[in-house]
Amino acid sequence: MPDEIKTLSSQLAQDPDSLVFLRLGELLRQKGQFDAAHRVALTGLERHPHLADAHDLYARILADKRDYERAFDEWDMTLRIAPNHIGALKGLAFLYFKVGDVGQAVAHLEAARQHAPDDPGVAQALALAQGGGGPGGVPDAARAAAAAAEELAPAAPAAAPLEEARVFAGLEGAQEGLLLLDAKGQVLGGALKDPQGRDVTDAVAAYLAGVSHEAARTTKLLGLGRWTGVAAEGKLGHIHLTPPAGDAVLLVVRDRSVPMGRLAIIAQRAAAAARRWLELDR
Amino acid sequence: MTTRAVEAWTLEPLVTFVKEAGARLVLVMTSAGQVMAQHGFSRAVDVMSAAALGAAIIASTDEIARQLAQPPFAVLNHQGERHGIFLGAVSTGHGKLVVLVVYDLHVSSLGLVQLFFEQLTADLQAASPKEGVSKQVLAADFERELSESLNTLFGR
Amino acid sequence: MTGASRPAGYGPALDLVTRVRGVRGAMLVSGDDGLVVAEQLMEGIKGVAVAALAASLASRLRRAMEAAGLGVSLFWHLQCDQGGLLVVPAPSGVLIVAVAEPDVNVGLVRLELLRAAEAVG
Structure with missing residues (x-):
């Protein structure tokens, strides 16, 4: 672990915008170096204020430092950005147990179970809270709180994106300029790199969580029918967003040398591939 | 974050509002500060103080509007x-209600909240019962009613 | 255009956009607040809703584009089967927004929005 901390620290020093601060902060937290973890998380948050995982990391560190009020705020913020964030739901459940509000704790654990039905920790904490483990059938809040507290341990690293070939077989840019997301901003396929070649998949996915809902809401309220795409031009490149099916969103990114019209054609092809893949996966 | 209501008819409109406006905290209360529904508050004491402060602000601005001989301010x-x-x-058919919304500027905006x-x-x-304004709360009943409301609002 | 609210100086900027065939309205929107600064809209278009929703979508796209290393957003177009929303963020933080019919000349609207953004400053 010390080697990994060293490696990650030097990566972060070379590229302060990198998302490695998430892993580094978590490792420091696990080692009990809370002040160092605090500094890493806070610096990361300053650079990525809209990244749910950054708020979650900071909340964990604050909870470790027993600063429960600010931890609550950070987990609350996490849920504002990513309403189904399992870490934040578990974290808030933990805090509610701490103040003896078993009802709220259970509500948050149930929400977590809905989105992570296979998480054994959530199931265990719920069973303790609901099972009447204490005398006279009263749920043993202390034991449930302890179980929920254990769940504050780092979550397993997110599963790697599905093999691009399965979704975008044969399409140009599948490894660095195509991304298929679900409504919650979870990556279903593809990957994204910035112009410097750094992997920005997770950060972009996080910011695009809910964009499908937002676009659909806008078109509905303005009476514009159904949204078919968003084309956007940046100083260094273009993006095209398409809803291939349901709430999923397909993002295609290219540099400015690719005209917007051509980008739309690439997006159409990728959307057809994504649609086929989503139908097969159903 | 959970949304809870003392008056059940306020719940669905509030849940929709919170989702669409991206609000962090919301209180729906009477102009006297009696809470009918809340979203996002974790402690009863916060609800009580927010309700009292919100009602006081509305009362103050109503008075300013009265002194300016104009209708009360619609929103602040x-x-x-x-x-x-x-x-x-x-x-509403249930009398005048006051809605207090706290929103995060990274997540929402004044435009979205207003919309x-x-x-x-x-x-x-549309959802409010039409039988008239809610009954006046007598001082003797106040503490009991407050306690019942808070129990409902925090699911106890 | 029927519904018009044009604080002094913004009228010519909005005129640049609304004169394009197929444009149903143009607005200046405060990007931070999602509030209307000036508008020139055809009957039936809800300016308040356009402002709030366009600003919200603009903010989300801006963050995503910055995270993708694409720099600041210069123009975006929400394409819908019954029309569209075309937006250019001005450096001051104001958004210049056009509400358009589906068959509008997007290239021309984009150019006029960019010119309007320059005029607004």
């Missing part, structure tokens, strides 16, 4: 560094 907004506070009044507040107003007006 205070914008801070990270959060905005929005206060609006809604006339969906219009929807909330319409939804509350």
